[in-house]
Amino acid sequence: MSPKDTITLPDILRLEDLTKTFYVKPVFGPAKVVEALRNVNLSLRPGKALALVGESGSGKSTVGRMIVQHHMPTSGRVLFEGQDIAGFTTKPLQMAYRQAVQMVFQDPFSSLNPAHTIRHHLQRALRLHQPDHADEAAVKRILEEVELDAGTAPDKYPHELSGGQRQRVNFARALAVNARLIVADEPTSMLDVSIRKSVLALMHRLKEERGLSILYITHDIATAEYLAEDTAVMFRGQVVEQGPTATVVGQPRHGYTQLLRAAVPDPKVPLTGGDGAFARRAREVREAAAAPVRAYTQMAPDHLVAHH
Numbered sequence: 001m002s003p004k005d006t007i008t009l010p011d012i013l014r015l016e017d018l019t020k021t022f023y024v025k026p027v028f029g030p031a032k033v034v035e036a037l038r039n040v041n042l043s044l045r046p047g048k049a050l051a052l053v054g055e056s057g058s059g060k061s062t063v064g065r066m067i068v069q070h071h072m073p074t075s076g077r078v079l080f081e082g083q084d085i086a087g088f089t090t091k092p093l094q095m096a097y098r099q100a101v102q103m104v105f106q107d108p109f110s111s112l113n114p115a116h117t118i119r120h121h122l123q124r125a126l127r128l129h130q131p132d133h134a135d136e137a138a139v140k141r142i143l144e145e146v147e148l149d150a151g152t153a154p155d156k157y158p159h160e161l162s163g164g165q166r167q168r169v170n171f172a173r174a175l176a177v178n179a180r181l182i183v184a185d186e187p188t189s190m191l192d193v194s195i196r197k198s199v200l201a202l203m204h205r206l207k208e209e210r211g212l213s214i215l216y217i218t219h220d221i222a223t224a225e226y227l228a229e230d231t232a233v234m235f236r237g238q239v240v241e242q243g244p245t246a247t248v249v250g251q252p253r254h255g256y257t258q259l260l261r262a263a264v265p266d267p268k269v270p271l272t273g274g275d276g277a278f279a280r281r282a283r284e285v286r287e288a289a290a291a292p293v294r295a296y297t298q299m300a301p302d303h304l305v306a307h308h
């Protein structure tokens with residue numbers, strides 16, 4: 001069975017057999033082939049969140065970058081509302097897609113221009129995509145929606161805001177262009193622990209109240225429970241388990257997902273090295289999980305577990 005055979009709900013986003021191979025030619029030494037993604041099949045239901053969970057290097061960001069067309073697939077397809085995004089070749093289609101799908105990055109500063117005020121950022125987005133609603137009132141309304149002070153925030157520059165506030169501006173910008181899907185790549189991992197929860201709460205509210213769909217990329221499986229209806233766990237470019245979050249996180253069936261759960265509450269705890277029983281088991285699980293996926297077993301409706 002393949003994951004793509006089991007999903008019947010209409011999806012806002014669907015990845016079909018997505019593969020990405022990078023060919024890296026270092027200055028010294030032989031060329032290297034990196035199989036960043038291997039036959040990834042995933043889908044995201046409208047108005048819901050899908051958490052893409054995995055350790056560093058598992059391929060999560062590559063998935064995000066292919067969705068926003070920073071990378072092209074080596075093979076496979078990305079479907080947005082049923083249409084292959086590779087077919088969005090005309091300018092109007094590309095514009096419409098870039099409006100509908102917005103990415104929020106780990107570093108909240110990276111996508112803001114330090115030379116411009118928050119008003120400028122939001123008005124620019126509004127003018128481009130909602131020219132009839134680009135006035136000061138619209139800027140204030142959007143700032144209120146992301147819980148920023150609509151009285152003072154418009155005149156501020158990015159460096160005058162905290163990391164959490166800057167990330168709220170990034171979400172505000174996605175609202176200003178009327179995005180339907182947000183690809184949030186580790187949106188809280190550079191923020192102080194104390195404000196991470198409030199940014200997650202904002203995403204949760206935008207999903208519930210605005211009906212936004214969210215692909216939530218994270219190494220932190222515990223936060224998936226808070227935000228996402230569905231969770232997919234990746235390791236070495238493959239999806240090893242996916243399904244309803246309550247099931248994947250609550251009763252994980254794949255050895256690697258169990259390993260990730262065991263690392264909570266500190267998911268950064270090293271899963272390799274050391275001589276203890278846990279480290280030995282971790283090494284075995286990782287070795288097994290790195291082998292190509294042969295098939296998926298359906299443990300329950302929509303709950304798929306890989307066999308290697």
Ligand SMILES: Nc1ncnc2c1ncn2[C@@H]1O[C@H](COP(=O)(O)OP(=O)(O)OP(=O)(O)O)[C@@H](O)[C@H]1O
Nearest residue numbers: 022024034036054055056057058059060061062063
């Ligand atoms: N542009 C690139 N050129 C070559 N290799 C790449 C490129 N982008 C990613 N990779 C490789 O692809 C693999 C997956 O990387 P990716 O960034 O998608 O993982 P990740 O799970 O998002 O990790 P992180 O959380 O550290 O970003 C890694 O081995 C990485 O080195």
